[in-house]
Amino acid sequence: MPMIARWVRDAIKSAGISGAELARRMNQRGFSVDRAAINKMMLEHATTKTKPRKVTAAELIAISEITNYPLPLEQQIGDRIKFAREAAGLTQEQLAAAIGSEGQQSSISEIERGRVQRPQKLYEIALATNTSMEWLLGDPNHSRQLRPLPGHRSLIQSFDPDTPDEQDGEFHPDTHGGVSTDRIYKPDVPGASPVIDTRAGAGPGSIGLPAIAPSGGVIYSEDAVIGEILLPGYLQQEISRAPAGRMHWVRVRGDSMEPTLQGGDHVAVDTTDTALGQGGMFVARNGDGEIIVKRLYRIPKSDPPQIEVRSDNATLEPPRVVDADWLTVIGRVVAKIGRIG
Missing domain, CATH: 1.10.260 (434 Repressor (Amino-terminal Domain))
Structure with missing residues (x-):
């Protein structure tokens, strides 16, 4: 520090x-x-x-x-991998999955703590974090350069990897044709967060717009951004440590999450927090293409990995268990805006 x-x-x-x-x-x-x-x-x-x-x-x-001041050059490869992982908005669990070591986030933890001096899959780590092997190895002649993730062009037809915004790791709906949950949103109002019309289902409903990116995030079409919400800085920090550009607001539809959430409420989604951990309320895209808001809990020792999906209104929609790969977690719900009464 x-x-x-x-x-x-x-x-x-x-x-x-x-x-x-x-x-x-x-x-x-x-x-x-x-x-x-x-x-x-x-x-x-x-x-x-x-x-x-x-x-x-x-x-x-x-x-x-x-x-225009050079980043601090960490001496240990573990420090640099942790830096690159956090900059890419990945948890240890997500990085492990991205390099083909799903369920082995402890190995990433060992690397970042400096207990593994010659980590395997260094190329895969560099690819997953949008950097280079040379930078991870501490070569001062190689700066950390953000590169387009493989497959983005096929998901967003108007995406141009040579545009300046991509080098900043940002997507702007007017220039790239979409908004990604794993990159910083570039607002029209400085410091604002996007309001996404995902038709988030706290009940029946569907939307076909979102596509899953190779990084594991979700990309919406530009038409999905219907506005922006600007919070005072102190309030933004109380809600989440994520930058405003990584927090998305989505509208809840249906009544399966009553009394916690009512239809018409807007929930703030921290897209940097996708690890289920001990569970909680998340927004996710299911295998049918629906964007849902539910309580999600990982089933311990399940093989294949499974997740329990719960609604707060259990009389309307009882809990069910689904395969983990049927859900793409978009982010954790950290706040809501709604009517009183």
Whole structure:
């Protein structure tokens, strides 16, 4: 933490800008930070009133690009793999699955802790995190370059890998024809989150628009973005540590999640949090192409892996068990907006 705090301070000083100006430019990129958050990023040690703020890998990359200051070069390969994984918005479990080691997230943890000096499948890790083997190995002549994930062009017909936005890891509905759940959304209103018309089913209903990306995320057509929601920075941070561009708002339809959710409510979905862990409420795409909001729980030791799908209104829709590959988790539900009464 102290090293990162010093790096943030040096980056701002090198660029000759203020913390408030850095916050403004980060908000333009879809992050939700204010001057106070930047000050906490530069805090090396906790005080009686303030604690240092953890800086995510995505935020570090944004600060580096804004200030034109080189990223801190981690000496250990495990540190660099963790950095690349977090910047790609992947959990250890998701990275393990992406490299063909599903269910072995403990091996990723061992690598990141520095207990494996020569990790296997380094090429697959580089591919999954959109970086290069040379960068992961610590070659200073190779910067971390975001590359288009294989197959994106077939999923979004108007996607052009040579456009500037792709190099920033962003999708804009006007330029790329779609919005991805595993990349930062570029808003029209700086710092806003997209409102997606997924027709999220808290009851019967379907939509054929979303396609599954090779990275495991979901891509919506540009027509699915029906608006944007801008929250004050402090409220955004209370809801989720994810940048605003990785939080999507979707509308709930149906009554199977009553009384927790009513039809017409809008739920905030943290697309950086797709690991079921101990379970909870998630938005997911099922095998029929429906976008649903349900409580999901992984069945321990199931082979093949299975997930229990629960509705809060159990009298209307009893729990059921499905194969894990029948669901694509879009993100965890972290907040809602709805009518009172």
